[in-house]
Amino acid sequence: MTSSQLDPVKAAVAAHWNRRAASFDSDFGHSIAIPEERAAWDRILDLVVAGRDGLDALDAGCGTGFLSFELARRGHRVTGIDFAASMLEEARRKAADNGLTVRFEQGDAENLRFPAASFDLVVSRHVLWTLPHPEAAIDEWIRVLRPGGRLAVIDGQFDPNFIAPQRENARDSGEYAAIGGQLPFLGGRPATEIEALFRAKGLTGIGSDPVADLVAAHMARMEQAGREPQARRRYVAWGNVPG
Numbered sequence: 001m002t003s004s005q006l007d008p009v010k011a012a013v014a015a016h017w018n019r020r021a022a023s024f025d026s027d028f029g030h031s032i033a034i035p036e037e038r039a040a041w042d043r044i045l046d047l048v049v050a051g052r053d054g055l056d057a058l059d060a061g062c063g064t065g066f067l068s069f070e071l072a073r074r075g076h077r078v079t080g081i082d083f084a085a086s087m088l089e090e091a092r093r094k095a096a097d098n099g100l101t102v103r104f105e106q107g108d109a110e111n112l113r114f115p116a117a118s119f120d121l122v123v124s125r126h127v128l129w130t131l132p133h134p135e136a137a138i139d140e141w142i143r144v145l146r147p148g149g150r151l152a153v154i155d156g157q158f159d160p161n162f163i164a165p166q167r168e169n170a171r172d173s174g175e176y177a178a179i180g181g182q183l184p185f186l187g188g189r190p191a192t193e194i195e196a197l198f199r200a201k202g203l204t205g206i207g208s209d210p211v212a213d214l215v216a217a218h219m220a221r222m223e224q225a226g227r228e229p230q231a232r233r234r235y236v237a238w239g240n241v242p243g
């Protein structure tokens, strides 16, 4: 998938992440750096998989594969899709370096090539905010879930006063300045709104968690780096396909 095959908004999004692929993992909060973050992610992933083993999982907008690898290490069969070729290149390199098996494919998270009912779990971290059609994407993610399957979204609601302790913030970039008005969830949506959307789309067993442990771990990291610790509103929200 080349940028000429994407509409201009998606081409700008893909260009942004292609440009940042090499440094993405070292940017703040993208990887696990301290034991408190490890513990928080273990708890969050326990909430997401809810005790189920051997799931067919899809990571929509997988980037360099953070969630894909967390799930693969737990024994799930994972497919990661992203439209940014350089992000996928990083993901494939990491899979090879760590001896992990994940099927990474280039594709549009809003228009999946998978037949209906292909997966038991669809996960997505930090992606809804950057989609031009987030509600259609949620429909698509639900379409590929089997009866009883689960959709889990990890996201945040971004405070304009929050100064990300990293070299670049997407929302301040030239690419996003040009297209931000066409991204309905830019800035993030509260967990309550995502839960309401899941309910409206027929999911059941809906819940969310404010990931206070992850927020606290990030604040500890900021403090360790000599920065003023700032809390960031984050959450994981989930819902199940009936059946």
Ligand SMILES: C[S@@+](CC[C@H](N)C(=O)[O-])C[C@H]1O[C@@H](n2cnc3c(N)ncnc32)[C@H](O)[C@@H]1O
Pocket: 010, 013, 014, 017, 030, 060, 061, 062, 063, 064, 065, 066, 067, 081, 082, 083, 084, 087, 107, 108, 109, 110, 124, 125, 126, 127, 130, 131
């Ligand atoms: C903030 S990054 C998050 C990456 C990864 N989910 C993570 O948590 O580390 C957003 C990712 O979504 C991808 N993305 C955005 N819109 C997409 C779309 N329509 N189809 C596929 N990937 C998309 C970008 O290329 C980028 O890799």
